[in-house]
Amino acid sequence: MGIVVSVIMLLGLCFLMPIPLINARLLAGAPSSANIVSGLLLLGGLWNSVWFGLQNITAFWGLAALVSGVFMVLAALLIFVPHGSGRLQEVIWLQKVYTAIQPMTLLWLICLSVCFLLYAVTLVQLNLGMPILQ
Secondary structure, eight states, rough: HHHHHHHHHHHHHHHHHHOHHHHHHHHTTTTTTHHHHHHHHHHHHHHIIIIIIIHHSHHHHHHHHHHHHHHHHHHHHHHHHHHHHHSSOOOOHHHHHHHHHHHGHHHHHHHHHHHHHHHHHHHHHHHHHEEEEO
């Protein structure tokens, strides 16, 4: 499941990165691509934090899953509210949460990048037979 979560994080990072070349291609299919990516981020983030993270809260990887799951959910909101489509965009509390977290987009982007790097480096280490963080 680490590979799936890493790929979802990478998709979210590509959407949120302030790189015009990448964003222009991804947003060309908007709002359907924004809906898909934000939905994947939301589902992956909830699975990561609520299911795996809370079940293994005493272990390092449980805490890592909890933290990365929260950042994935925040990234889903940052993508869906301005770029997505549907009735959910009109929900008042969703707009309020977006207004609260939007000024700190760069911080969330950095935190999600760190989580992605932790997962990606660990997956490479596992595939090479190297020891990983416990």
